[in-house]
Amino acid sequence: MIRLPDWEARLHDYLAAHEGAVFAWGVTDCALFAAGAVEAMTGTDPAASYRGHYSSAAGSVKALRRYGAGTLSDTISAAFPDRATGHARRGDLVMVDDMVGICIGTDAVFVGEENGVAGLVRYPRAEWARCWGVG
Template identity: 50%
Template sequence: MYRKPDWDARLAAYLEPLRLRPFAWGSHDCCIFAAGAVEAMTGVDPMPEFRGRYSTAIGSARALSRFGKGTLAATLDDKFEPVPAALAHRGDIVMTDGLLGICWGASLFAVGSEGEREGLVMIERRRWTNARGWRVQYGF
């Protein structure tokens, strides 16, 4: 799976309608959000085995045990090339303190809340802690 030549426009188009969409297990959580971003950039859904398989936190953990590698990080290690989060490029997947999102240069977009507003939140790179990254490959 490789990024399409217009991956940046595809990613921006994917993010726009999600700005105010609230978190929902199994339909708009960090795993489904990041997988959707990768699908937007590459045309390939990297996590089809998880779609429609859970609707709660416990269900998510069960799905990771049944269809993944036990944890979200281990599942991503199996599907993508791990990279230090400090070297993540725009469009790469990043996890910080268990929150998974998409790198947007000096920030990360993830599903969350800011005050009473739910939807996509932006976390500045300098606030990433215990961060891990995974490369979404470029095509040649």
């Protein structure tokens, strides 16, 4: 997947639209949130085969086994090249505690809840376990 010429504006708009997003399995979970960001930047939805196939944590595990490479990290690794977390660029995929989010610089954003408020939650680079390059 190659990033579109206006990927930065597209990513900005996508993230702005998800500022108050509420986590929901199969709708706005971490994987679909990250895949939506990739689609915004590239025009290609890497999770198209997963959408509509699960609505729970257990269902997501089954979908990853059926349509992916077994686990979330293995499925992402099958589609995107690994990148050292220290070399992450804005828009790359980042993993923290088995959640996937989007690098926005020195932080990454994930859909979730912080202090009782739903929306995008930031994690600093020091907490990132893995990174994958997008485009």
